[in-house]
Amino acid sequence: MAKVIGLVTANYYVENPSELVASRPVASMPFLGRYRLVDFALSNMVNAGIRTVGFIMPPNYRSLIDHVGSGKDWGLDRKAGGLFVMPGSNFGTSRLGARFLVRDLVQNRQFLERNSSADYVVLSTCNFIYNIDLKDFVESHIASGADITVLTKKATEDNPNILGFDTDTVGVTGKHMGVKFGDTAFLDLAVMKRELLLDMVDWYSAIDHKDLFCALVESGDISRVSVKTVDYDGYVAAVFDKQAYFKANMDLLNPKVLDELSPEDRFVKTKAHDNPPAKFEPGSHVTNSLVSAGDRIYGAVVDSVLSREVVVEPGATVRSSIIMQGTVIKSGARVENAILDRNNVVSAGTELRGTPEDVLVRVKGRD
Amino acid sequence: MLLAGGQGSRLKALTSKVAKPAVSFGGKYRIIDFVLSNCANSGISTVGVLTQYRPYLLHSYLGTGEAWNLDERGGGVAILPPYATQKGGAWYEGTADAITQNIGYLKEQDAEYTLILSGDQLYRMDYEDMLATHKANNADLTVAVMPVDWAEASRFGIMNCASDGRIEEFEEKPAQPKSNLASMGIYIFNTDLLIETLEADAKDAKSEHDFGKNIIPTLLADGKRLYTYQFKGYWRDVGTVASFHEANMELLGEHPAFDLYDEDAPIMSNASTRPPAYIGHEGKVDDALIANGCTILGKVEHSVVSTDAYVGPRAIVKDAILFPGARVEEGAVVVNAVMGENSVVKEGATLGDPNEETIAIGDDDVIEKKEA
Numbered sequence: 001m002a003k004v005i006g007l008v009t010a011n012y013y014v015e016n017p018s019e020l021v022a023s024r025p026v027a028s029m030p031f032l033g034r035y036r037l038v039d040f041a042l043s044n045m046v047n048a049g050i051r052t053v054g055f056i057m058p059p060n061y062r063s064l065i066d067h068v069g070s071g072k073d074w075g076l077d078r079k080a081g082g083l084f085v086m087p088g089s090n091f092g093t094s095r096l097g098a099r100f101l102v103r104d105l106v107q108n109r110q111f112l113e114r115n116s117s118a119d120y121v122v123l124s125t126c127n128f129i130y131n132i133d134l135k136d137f138v139e140s141h142i143a144s145g146a147d148i149t150v151l152t153k154k155a156t157e158d159n160p161n162i163l164g165f166d167t168d169t170v171g172v173t174g175k176h177m178g179v180k181f182g183d184t185a186f187l188d189l190a191v192m193k194r195e196l197l198l199d200m201v202d203w204y205s206a207i208d209h210k211d212l213f214c215a216l217v218e219s220g221d222i223s224r225v226s227v228k229t230v231d232y233d234g235y236v237a238a239v240f241d242k243q244a245y246f247k248a249n250m251d252l253l254n255p256k257v258l259d260e261l262s263p264e265d266r267f268v269k270t271k272a273h274d275n276p277p278a279k280f281e282p283g284s285h286v287t288n289s290l291v292s293a294g295d296r297i298y299g300a301v302v303d304s305v306l307s308r309e310v311v312v313e314p315g316a317t318v319r320s321s322i323i324m325q326g327t328v329i330k331s332g333a334r335v336e337n338a339i340l341d342r343n344n345v346v347s348a349g350t351e352l353r354g355t356p357e358d359v360l361v362r363v364k365g366r367d
Numbered sequence: 368m369l370l371a372g373g374q375g376s377r378l379k380a381l382t383s384k385v386a387k388p389a390v391s392f393g394g395k396y397r398i399i400d401f402v403l404s405n406c407a408n409s410g411i412s413t414v415g416v417l418t419q420y421r422p423y424l425l426h427s428y429l430g431t432g433e434a435w436n437l438d439e440r441g442g443g444v445a446i447l448p449p450y451a452t453q454k455g456g457a458w459y460e461g462t463a464d465a466i467t468q469n470i471g472y473l474k475e476q477d478a479e480y481t482l483i484l485s486g487d488q489l490y491r492m493d494y495e496d497m498l499a500t501h502k503a504n505n506a507d508l509t510v511a512v513m514p515v516d517w518a519e520a521s522r523f524g525i526m527n528c529a530s531d532g533r534i535e536e537f538e539e540k541p542a543q544p545k546s547n548l549a550s551m552g553i554y555i556f557n558t559d560l561l562i563e564t565l566e567a568d569a570k571d572a573k574s575e576h577d578f579g580k581n582i583i584p585t586l587l588a589d590g591k592r593l594y595t596y597q598f599k600g601y602w603r604d605v606g607t608v609a610s611f612h613e614a615n616m617e618l619l620g621e622h623p624a625f626d627l628y629d630e631d632a633p634i635m636s637n638a639s640t641r642p643p644a645y646i647g648h649e650g651k652v653d654d655a656l657i658a659n660g661c662t663i664l665g666k667v668e669h670s671v672v673s674t675d676a677y678v679g680p681r682a683i684v685k686d687a688i689l690f691p692g693a694r695v696e697e698g699a700v701v702v703n704a705v706m707g708e709n710s711v712v713k714e715g716a717t718l719g720d721p722n723e724e725t726i727a728i729g730d731d732d733v734i735e736k737k738e739a
Contacts, residue, residue: 032642032643033643073640269640270640271640274638276394276628277393277627277658278644278656278657279628280657281621283653287647287649290642290645291645293395293643293658293659296628
């Protein structure tokens, strides 16, 4: 098999991401009780046998480094290869839409040069949730003879944060920021020869404030660089705003979808923790919910996702909500259609209520 | 030195494929986690683990010892199985013999004190405190003891002590116990004396090479300074299926006898990274521990359900322990039972009876529905 390395970018900004990312980069957004968004990109790569992954960091990387560490939990703490944590430019997080920022690639050109034995590079961001067999993806790219293969899906709804591609029978011909229903939506995953990526980094170094794929189209090079699309037919969630984030969590309150997202042979890897199993006390009531290690439940939890170390006290009710790590719902409190970030305390007897269309968000409490 | 080679034969089906220290416990742990966590929480960074019976799972679980912060250069976990030499090979014959065969390891570590532990007990102990007592008494050997019911005392090795804790007499399973202080099988030795005593014991053809039966009586007879360290707290040996079941059940309830949630001395494990547990629309969980990766579509009551276990629609699990990957299929009933790893109770089948002894099935066992 061809030798493949990975490059994950986390140094970008998304519009209207809600107050949840005020305190952390999007890549380290907690997801589904125990993951962070970056887990999906990293797991896709290591599950396909990729053992060298460059990771371009945003400037506010504290929580991200805390999570990925040496890459141990993804099998990326290696003598040869492994996880290469690289600095992103300050510019990245102010540049809307530029998720594969050319400047970050120029600055970290060395990563691509030094891994000279690699034939191919897989590029990914951190805002899409899906589980893909990247071996198949790379093999189909090689078989097609295209210069670049991008993963796409027909948009099922409008989304201003997703890059759309114009296509003809041969491949990509143009692009537009934001997709409408039926458009070819880019899932921020691409594969190309390492040599081609190095060339592109050189070609666009003068317009390094742009996204790599935007530069490719705007420069007109798209007419000589063939870009083929591969349609992804599995579960995808594009997590760019709080409603999408909320919906993606709720989608996974379904063992079938959860299995598809984290099948046994390609399960999503994440940082290991030492929490004891979740403890359901006598009289607790839990239905259609995901409950994490270290939770203690005395009250009622319905249609919700609980991260680890959450406490739901007696008489408290959590309904259609996402409760993050270490948050305590005091006795008699009611929480509905809400996202409560880490370490919040909901006082006894109080109510926090949003609507399905406008979910209430409570930002991180104190550690 | 952690003795982890025992079979735990009274655990029957549960140890048919793995050594007792590797048996699943409390939803996401293996029994050896408790003593390894004690080591880590007590600041011990060098642990030799002596293995013998069905060691594969134990070895792979221990790995580099990283899960317990025991992957240190110049220390950490060393797995010490029986080995062959130019003179041939030999199994470990008794607890003392196991250590004797690893005197080379002890000498290489060159530690002033050696702590002897069992890998198959459940308790939290600060070994540093025990060592402080050992030093304060200027002892040659300190034995951890705990008070047991007088009625039970004749089942244990009993220490008869002076008021300052100095051991005056040791009786193995006495018919008429004079004290109720039972040895927990946890010892701190001055290493030089340990090596010297083991080497002498090895030459004694009549010795059974056992700490309780041979080493302690020898040291007492030699007039050495043997002291007790009194432990007051939760301690279980989980020797039988019934006591194993009971110890798991003691993790439940609002004020469990053993609190897994104590943050001062966390129990560490070589954890897998699985998704949160899913409780279905018709799922009902009351008074239970549910580990990550589980899918609960039926009813679970007063039970411990381990990583990746599955309880199907309309299934009932009560007073039971499901090991990792165990499956209780649709409409099946599991009551007062222990299910081994990846074992299956098929659709509509029944395992266990509340009015009989707790039943255990082994890893990968399958229980079919009995035809009427």
